[in-house]
Amino acid sequence: MSDRTLRLALHQLNPTVGDLEGNERKVRDGIAAACAAGAQLSLFAELVITGYPPEDLLLKEHFLRDARAAIDRLAAESGEHVAVVGFPERAEDVFNAAAVLSRGRLQAIYRKVLLPNYGVFDEQRYFQIGPGGGVVDVGDLRVGITICEDIWEPGPPATDEAVAGASLILNLSASPYHAGKGVERERMIAQRARDSLAAYAFCAQVGGQDELVFDGHSFVCDHTGEIVARAAQFAEEMLVVDVDLGAGAKARLRDTSHRPTVRRTAPQVVTLARLEPAPPATGAAPERRVAPLLQPIEAEVYAALVLGLRDYVEKNGFRHVVLGLSGGIDSALVAAIAVDALGAGRVTAVVMPSPYSSSGTQDDARDLARELGIECHEFSIAPAMESYTEMLAATFQGREPDITEENLQARIRGNLLMALSNKFGWLVLTTGNKSEMSVGYSTLYGDLAGGFAVIKDCPKTLVYRLSEHRGLPRSIIDRPPSAELRPDQRDEDSLPPYELLDRILEGYVEQDLGTEDLVGQGLPEADVERVIRLVDLAEYKRRQAPPGIKITTRAFGRDRRMPITNGYRG
Template identity: 50%
Template sequence: MLRIAVAQFNAVVGDLTGNVERIIACAAEAKARGAQVLLTPELALSGYPPEDLLLRPDFYRACQRALDDLAARVDGIALVVGHPEEFEGACHNAASVIENGRKTAVYRKIRLPNYDVFDEKRYFEPGHEACVVTLGDVNVGINICADIWEEGPYELSCAAGAELVLVLNASPCHLEKHHERARVLGERVEATGVPAIYCNLVGGQDELVFDGASFAIDEREQICMRLPQFEEALGIVDFDRGRLQSDDHAEPLSLEAEAYSALVLGVRDYIGKTGFKGAIIGLSGGIDSALTLCVAVDALGAEKVHAVMMPSPYTAQMSLDDSREMIRQLGCSYDEIAIAPAMATYESMLAPLFAGLPQDTTEENIQARIRGNILMALSNKTGKLVLTTGNKSEMAVGYCTLYGDMAGGFAVIKDVYKTLVYRLSRYRNTLCQGEPVIPENIIVRPPSAELKPDQKDQDSLPEYEVLDAIVRAYMEEDRSPREIIAAGLPEADVRRVVRLLRIAEYKRRQAPIGIRITPRGFGKDWRYPVTNRYVDEF
């Protein structure tokens, strides 16, 4: 029998010393639980993705020193460790097998993804050979992440004699992606009859969140081990006479729980890994800032979160009351700063230049920019990071103000459609012991920017159910306006939304990074030209 420990842990990009210590700690726990092999995630030594650190020769030298240090300090258990490697003038995404203080084998990733958020062909050369090693009395093959997503590398390992395949992964999450991973790996197992163990990274890295959810698939294509999502964990799998067995059987999360957990982990790791002292959030009395505040408090603790309400003459009393109620329940620090004096100053300063011109969105945007200035001043003074509160629906159509509500360092719900914002708000309320944290008023009232009298979002935008469906079809699925209209969405709304989406690109290029939870977010995997005269197919 071969006992394999699966270590899904939270590696930090560039923290070679810290990552080595985490692997050593996992190895000690694995040994204590009787494991003979420890499997780690893809590029566990360096963290993933290292991006342009991989263009630095000194980075590879540092990774090699860290790998040597790791090998010298672990004995009594074999390690399968992911790391960047420079070999014979080429750079590789590699996995080394370490036994008894030395490297006994190296696998170099064959399939290099170059789509969505991945740029591995920018940095690495592909490997070409299978790697099968004997651990205990079992012939074990090694694959890395994208190797399993199409035929070739997995089958190559099996043809080389693998009885079991270990797969190192840094697979960023989007909602329900764990189903896709199980399906794809199941296809490889079905084609070869060889079972597999899949180890995934966990943690937040800039806009990406890695959800863990490591698993094993036996020779009957059944999932026989699953680790929790969004948590560090060490799982144990036994391989005995061709069969996989495990006592680790975590249940998958619901879609709402998965999305909310991703947001919480993304905020916690971005603030924690970058060294900011906490978070500042501008409350509006609306649902977006309410959800963002809940995420921040759940991620960081109330003591590290500062909420600021900045009422104008157009702010409803209900907005103030609901915000105060949320603060009462969450317990974070809170201030109210009226912006009417600043509005009057701006009006006086600009009056000679605006003479004879009607009021328009300019005056509305000034209010948002006053608020952005206040929040950034507090950030500078306290060392806390401003979290912006705009959602994906608004980002798509430019329903946001440059240097106003877009001002900040991290966009928590940037990839959350407005319709999902409502679902997540209701989900968060189910986690409460007593009264709902987000008042029902905030959830049911018509959304409004409150920048002029009686303003409603739907004065300027289609209903959010329609808007989100159009954005999803155009932006995530690359469907043409003609196809979207043919699917039953109103032509006038499609034309309007597509136009807004296109002309807002210059705004999105200046937006802070934010957490990605869909298959395509406005970030690393959306790269449309700002200067663009392509005419869509209608």
């Protein structure tokens, strides 16, 4: 290694929010592994000690004290290695911070400058902003520190650090996933690197946390924006890479266009610490690791769903899951995801035919359970339907059957699944998709009853693509969708075709477009008005639905927050 090269270890860990002891252990083990690999500096994710997002745990003084105690213990064990570790700092206020640990001490603390307060983020509720950029001198090498949002906006603090001489910008991140976000990050950070003629090291959290999934996808790019190392998506990994910090300095010498900026700019940067570097690593450089990206996008989304479900089950202490298997495409996809996440031995399916259930769907449900290798119970709901009909006959006398009787069937099924959950401690998975959730095509205390909604943020058209990707049986994919709650029922009796419905929902839910905008795109006015009305009226249902995995830019609850009592339409 040259004296301008730094061997860097990016620790892409899967912390559990609130498990301070377990997260501290992961960091300690990571530092030991990095030292064994000859790394001189370890970079961990944003708030790795607490997990992200810790939400209102940050309002507890004792929680913040315990997080700081973990940092102090890690500092005492740091040796010659330099470790940059995310944690919440309790000082005159609370800061989203990065601790610099080396030679048995907490050497410095960097405080996040840009606090996001949009989408899923609520950081201004918890944190005070930091004063500005900060650099650490490791021998003759100057390194800048940033935390997540600090580099999403162009300009300071990262540009200030580069102007102040940093040839490597570290970024501790906990950046929640949505479809395609990893590539967006790479392009954005590569542009930041080219603009500042500095290498960037992006270290991200991985794993599921309630509705959020973190995809990892940590990487290092050089001063030209070229990706020189990339960790896997959706998996824990330590990525070790030799970063040439001299290359950026040479490029700045040749590119004189930056000199006027340096002369006229007084960057708000402090030198946080001056550290003696660990001895240069000996032996061959680590093998260049640029993990391939998951393609097509369906493969990426499917991996996110598998990880999100696995971590929700594991981190919340469930051993087993159960779901209703109807023979339709939604429940078939959820069953496949559950098997891929947990293994067939931890998944139970329940087939619950009614007098309106077709033999084709029921046969498909049984065949799929056998193909997936999962336990399958079968309960006919006809006796319960008859009992309800008898109990309600006098009260309903003179009224024709309608959606009330249809919803009773869904609620009987929900009761059966919840009975199994109560008896055996199983987590009930619901199977509704985003298109249905959007327009309220679901039954409270029926198909909405459960603990986790795996595909609640997947539009129906995406469900079809995911099912094709997973290789589900053609008979399930090709069958016209139906709730089978009355004779010859089809979803399109109540809704526009899903291709049209999802186009309208994309505009109204994801892009906040109004009726006039959508009709201007050539969408049928009557369908647009009907769908918007259904979306607005269904807000009260969505508030009572179980949490589920976010994979779009506007997930209900986390991103899109609308009042239930709302007199505005369109």
